[in-house]
Amino acid sequence: MTDRIREFLRTRRPDGPCLVVDLDVVRDKFLSFAKAMPDTRVFYAVKANPAPEVLALLAELGSCFDTASVAEVRMALAAGATPDRISFGNTIKKERDIATAFELGVRLYAVDCEAEVEKIARVAPGARVFCRILSDGAGAEWPLSRKFGCEPAMAPRILEHAHRLGLEAYGVSFHVGSQQRNTGAWDAAVASAAGIFREMSDRGITLKMVNLGGGFPTRYLKNVPAVQAYAQAISDAILTHFGNQVPETIIEPGRGMVGSAGIIKAEVVLVSKKSDTDDVRWVYLDIGKFGGLAETMDEAIRYPIRTERDGDEMTPCVLAGPTCDSADVMYEKDPYFLPVSLEIGDEVLIEGTGAYTTTYSAVAFNGFEPLKSYVI
Numbered sequence: 415m416t417d418r419i420r421e422f423l424r425t426r427r428p429d430g431p432c433l434v435v436d437l438d439v440v441r442d443k444f445l446s447f448a449k450a451m452p453d454t455r456v457f458y459a460v461k462a463n464p465a466p467e468v469l470a471l472l473a474e475l476g477s478c479f480d481t482a483s484v485a486e487v488r489m490a491l492a493a494g495a496t497p498d499r500i501s502f503g504n505t506i507k508k509e510r511d512i513a514t515a516f517e518l519g520v521r522l523y524a525v526d527c528e529a530e531v532e533k534i535a536r537v538a539p540g541a542r543v544f545c546r547i548l549s550d551g552a553g554a555e556w557p558l559s560r561k562f563g564c565e566p567a568m569a570p571r572i573l574e575h576a577h578r579l580g581l582e583a584y585g586v587s588f589h590v591g592s593q594q595r596n597t598g599a600w601d602a603a604v605a606s607a608a609g610i611f612r613e614m615s616d617r618g619i620t621l622k623m624v625n626l627g628g629g630f631p632t633r634y635l636k637n638v639p640a641v642q643a644y645a646q647a648i649s650d651a652i653l654t655h656f657g658n659q660v661p662e663t664i665i666e667p668g669r670g671m672v673g674s675a676g677i678i679k680a681e682v683v684l685v686s687k688k689s690d691t692d693d694v695r696w697v698y699l700d701i702g703k704f705g706g707l708a709e710t711m712d713e714a715i716r717y718p719i720r721t722e723r724d725g726d727e728m729t730p731c732v733l734a735g736p737t738c739d740s741a742d743v744m745y746e747k748d749p750y751f752l753p754v755s756l757e758i759g760d761e762v763l764i765e766g767t768g769a770y771t772t773t774y775s776a777v778a779f780n781g782f783e784p785l786k787s788y789v790i
């Protein structure tokens with residue numbers, strides 16, 4: 415909780431659940447990435463929080479942007495980023511969207527198979543492409559599974575295909591899984607990238623860039639290592655696997671840039687029990703999985719929740735949202751401890767919610783409005 419957010423909530427008293435984002439925290443985070451990794455360009459992952467004020471601040475600070483759709487490309491441009499600071503990092507793109515991005519000036523694209531290379535070669539001639547490789551995401555609280563990337567052994571063939579079709583085979587990317595609390599997670603992927611660089615060099619093609627992806631964490635209930643610790647582990651991995659032929663590097667932080675900048679204010683709608691003998695209480699909030707807390711899916715992300723009654727005796731609670739869908743339960747397998755004195759109408763503050771909340775909120779499921787957001 416920052417003083418600015420506390421003051422905003424005290425004086426403005428916004429009605430209904432809302433997210434409040436403190437731009438000073440975003441600025442500090444950007445500067446800490448820039449300072450810890452001075453030779454690495456930052457491409458902010460727009461999907462984490464595309465609020466125009468957040469994008470404009472980052473553009474002004476010199477950030478580049480990782481986008482996944484034409485709409486996100488346009489948001490980054492509207493925020494003041496020039497097209498040379500925008501990457502189209504989604505490996506799954508319609509050919510006509512690639513064409514539109516190319517017309518808008520975007521020249522950097524992700525691929526993970528030959529069919530995607532062919533689309534880009536047809537409508538974005540001469541563009542730079544990087545090949546995304548699979549990473550197992552071990553140790554991440556929000557792993558990205560096998561949806562994106564190819565086995566490292568396939569990457570040279572894909573990049574050579576790009577080269578033959580007149581594209582610039584530019585580099586390799588990976589994502590070690592979101593909310594990655596293990597700083598050592600980058601090592602194996604950097605080793606694979608170095609192997610691909612060597613293989614391509616044997617084929618007469620010089621790759622230039624390693625895209626180290628996102629994964630940098632936000633502090634929820636557990637402590638997380640500082641940005642400096644990630645920077646050190648990554649720099650060690652590059653030195654180990656690339657020696658003195660240090661490639662150009664970029665990072666794509668999303669959660670790590672904006673997660674801790676936001677707080678959701680919500681309200682207790684109901685407290686009840688399912689039977690007289692139950693010791694677990696049900697606490698229903700006016701926000702749930704469909705109102706912005708989608709990352710509580712499988713109870714993956716556990717947000718810190720503050721109430722005005724913290725300090726009172728605590729009791730296990732199932733925490734649920736307000737909609738008429740039984741999937742709208744945040745924490746049940748692993749109940750959440752909340753004050754026994756918590757009452758209907760109490761305000762709760764959900765911390766670390768600056769990333770992946772507004773963008774995941776439904777438009778009007780059950781008539782509940784999308785999550786409101788204030789950027790201060």
Ligand SMILES: *Cc1c(COP(=O)(O)O)cnc(C)c1O
Nearest residue numbers: 459503592628629666667668669
């Ligand atoms: C979502 C995404 C990111 C951001 O990941 P975080 O874990 O939030 O930092 C970075 N790169 C790509 C390609 C992504 O899809």
